[in-house]
Amino acid sequence: xxxxxxxxxxFSEYGIxxxxxxxxxxxxxxxxxxxxxxxxxxxxxxxEKLYAIISIxxxxxxxxxxxxxxFTSNFISFFFFEVLVIFFILMIIALMASISExxxxxxxxxxxxxSSHNVIVGFxxxxxxxxxLYASSLDFNGFGATAQNVIAEILPAxxxxxxxxxxxxxxxxxxxxxxVYKKEEPPKKRLKKRYFVLAPAEALxxxxxxxxxxx
Amino acid sequence: xxxxxxxPQINFTQVNFNQILSQFGFIDFVLxxxxxxxxxxxxxxLSNLLKVSPDDxxxxxxxxxxxxxxxLLSIYNQDxxxxxxxxxPNATIAVIGFSLLVIALALTNKKVPGGLRAFFAFLVVGIIxxxxxxxxxxxGSSSASSSPLISLLSYTINYLMQSGMLELLIIxxxxxxxxxxxxxxxxxxxxxxxxxxxxxxxxxx
Numbered sequence: 001x002x003x004x005x006x007x008x009x010x011f012s013e014y015g016i017x018x019x020x021x022x023x024x025x026x027x028x029x030x031x032x033x034x035x036x037x038x039x040x041x042x043x044x045x046x047x048e049k050l051y052a053i054i055s056i057x058x059x060x061x062x063x064x065x066x067x068x069x070x071f072t073s074n075f076i077s078f079f080f081f082e083v084l085v086i087f088f089i090l091m092i093i094a095l096m097a098s099i100s101e102x103x104x105x106x107x108x109x110x111x112x113x114x115s116s117h118n119v120i121v122g123f124x125x126x127x128x129x130x131x132x133l134y135a136s137s138l139d140f141n142g143f144g145a146t147a148q149n150v151i152a153e154i155l156p157a158x159x160x161x162x163x164x165x166x167x168x169x170x171x172x173x174x175x176x177x178x179x180v181y182k183k184e185e186p187p188k189k190r191l192k193k194r195y196f197v198l199a200p201a202e203a204l205x206x207x208x209x210x211x212x213x214x215x
Numbered sequence: 216x217x218x219x220x221x222x223p224q225i226n227f228t229q230v231n232f233n234q235i236l237s238q239f240g241f242i243d244f245v246l247x248x249x250x251x252x253x254x255x256x257x258x259x260x261l262s263n264l265l266k267v268s269p270d271d272x273x274x275x276x277x278x279x280x281x282x283x284x285x286x287l288l289s290i291y292n293q294d295x296x297x298x299x300x301x302x303x304p305n306a307t308i309a310v311i312g313f314s315l316l317v318i319a320l321a322l323t324n325k326k327v328p329g330g331l332r333a334f335f336a337f338l339v340v341g342i343i344x345x346x347x348x349x350x351x352x353x354x355g356s357s358s359a360s361s362s363p364l365i366s367l368l369s370y371t372i373n374y375l376m377q378s379g380m381l382e383l384l385i386i387x388x389x390x391x392x393x394x395x396x397x398x399x400x401x402x403x404x405x406x407x408x409x410x411x412x413x414x415x416x417x418x419x420x
Contacts (some may be wrong), residue, residue, distance in 0.1 A: 004240030017291040024284030032265025032277040077292035080251055085347045088306045092313045092339045099320045103329030192216055199334030
C-alpha cells in the first residue's frame with residue numbers, strides 16, 4: 001500500500017471525510033450566514049454564542065444521514081471541476097484580451113453585449129444544476145433517487161390525473177386570446193446578424209475584467 | 216587500494232520522479248487539496264459571502280474553514296482526482312499554446328481585429344469544454360459518464376454521426392445559410408432602391 005492510499009484509508013477510518021470535513025463545511029457556512037444576515041439583532045450580546053450553537057446543532061443533524069454527506073461530496077466535487085473549467089477559460093480569454101482590440105460599435109451592439117453577458121451569467125449559474133444532476137445520477141438510494149424520478153413522474157402524473165388535456169386546452173385558449181387581443185406592433189428593426197456572434201464574444205472578453213474590478 | 220570492481224554493486228531500479236511524488240500522496244492528496252482550497256478560498260474572498268465587512272477577521276477564518284471542509288470533502292470523491300489528472304495537463308497545453316500565440320502576435324506589434332478576436336474566444340471555449348467532457352468520459356462507468364447530461368450528449372452525438380443525420384444537417388444548414396444570404400441581399404437592394412429620392416419619372420429610368 002502506498003502512502004497516498006494509507007492517508008486516504010486513515011482519513012476514512014477516522015471520519016475526516018465523513019465527519020470532520022462536512023462538519024466544517026456546514027458549520028462555517030451556517031455560522032457565517034447567520035452572522036451576516038444578523039437574524040437576532042445587532043445589539044444582542046449573546047448573539048455570537050447563539051449563532052454558534054444553532055450552527056453546531058444543524059451541522060450535527062446534517063451529519064446524521066451519511067448518504068447526504070456522500071451526495072454533498074459528489075455535488076461539490078463536480079461543481080469544483082466546473083469552476084476549474086471556467087477558471088481555465090477566463091485565464092486564456094484574459095490572455096487573449098491583451099493582444100486584441102475590443103469591438104466597439106453603436107448602442108445596439110452594447111445592448112446585444114449586455115444580453116449576451118446575462119446569458120453567459122445564466123450558463124455559469126447552470127453549473128450548480130449540472131453538479132446536482134451528476135450527484136443525483138450517482139446516488140440511487142438516497143436523496144438523488146427522488147430527484148431523478150421527478151421528471152419521470154411528472155408526465156405520468158399529469159396523464160393519469162387527467163390534468164394534461166385541461167392544460168392543453170387552457171394553453172390553446174390563452175394563445176387564442178393573446179392572438180385576438182394582441183396590439184399591433186411597429187415594424188421591427190432589421191436584426192444585425194453579425195452582432196449575434198460578436199456580442200457574445202465581447203461579453204466573454206469582459207468577464208475577466210468584471211471579476212478583476214471587483215473589490 | 217581497493218579496485219573499483221571490488222566495490223559492492225548496488226542495483227538502482229529506475230524510478231520515475233512522478234512515481235515518487237504519487238507514492239507520497241503528493242499528486243493524489245496534497246496537490247488537489249491545495250488547488251481546491253486556494254480556488255474556493257479565493258472565490259469566497261471575492262464574493263464576501265461569509266464576511267460582515269471587507270476587513271472581518273472572523274469571516275476570513277470562517278472562509279478558510281469552509282474551504283478546508285470543501286477541499287477534504289471533494290477529495291473524498293476519487294473520480295475528481297482522475298478528472299483533474301486528465302484535464303489539467305491538457306488544459307495547460309492549451310494555455311501554453313495560446314501564450315505562444317500571444318508572444319508571436321506581440322512580435323508583429325499589431326492588435327487582433329474584432330472578428331478574429333471573437334473567433335479566438337469561441338475557439339478557447341470550445342477547446343476547454345471539449346477537454347473537460349473528454350476527461351469526464353474517460354473515468355469509467357461509475358463516474359460522470361453515467362451522469363444524465365454526459366450520457367445524453369454522447370448519445371445524441373453518436374446517434375447523429377451513425378445515422379448520417381449530421382451530414383444532412385450540415386448540408387441543410389449550408390443551404391439555409393446560402394438562401395438567407397441571397398434573400399437578405401435582395402432586401403438590401405430593395406431598400407436601396409426605396410432610398411433613392413427625386414421625381415418618380417427619373418427613378419423609373
